[in-house]
Amino acid sequence: MDYELKNKLVKIISKNIxxxxxxxxxxxxxxxxxxxxxxxxxxxxxxxxxxxxxxxTNKNVEIIDIREFGESERIEVINQATLIYSEHPLIEKIFAQSMMEDFKIAMDERKDVQQRYKECGTCYLQ
Structure with missing residues (x-):
């Protein structure tokens, strides 16, 4: 997809969302x-x-809120998708860091569940 078309699509989205x-x-x-x-x-x-x-574009289109994804899926989106719009470069960095922090928290919680299971043979989810 060329730059002009991407720019046109960004304008359509950012004008309405x-x-x-x-x-x-x-x-x-x-x-x-x-x-x-x-x-x-x-x-x-x-x-x-x-x-x-x-x-x-004559293509099927889906607009998805990133909050619909789990932590690991968000990281996958950031790694595999193309960033076509950011209000400011700082926002892009903050957004990516926030997603990484969410992923780290989820991994720490999983690690805690595994540790509780090893210590007492049972685990519970909070």
Missing amino acids: LTPVIYMIENDNLLDFICFCDRNIKMQEIYNVEQQIKEV
Whole structure:
């Protein structure tokens, strides 16, 4: 996908959806846009933006809030997707660091469960 088309898609998304970052995963017939969406956004607004992008690209489109992913999936998104929009370079770094911290916390919790199991033979999830 060329720069002009990406820029056009970013304008469509950022005009309608309040998000500081937009990641994109492009497949043969599908475009996934992963955003950090405003919690107050209505699904109809997201659907309308998906339709606008579909008209431009002739591909199926999904816009997904990154908070729908688990910690490990978020790291995968950051590693595999292409960052096509960031309000400011600092926001991109803060966002990536936050995702890494969430992943670290999840791994520490798993480690604690395994340790409790080794110590007493049972484990419980909090």
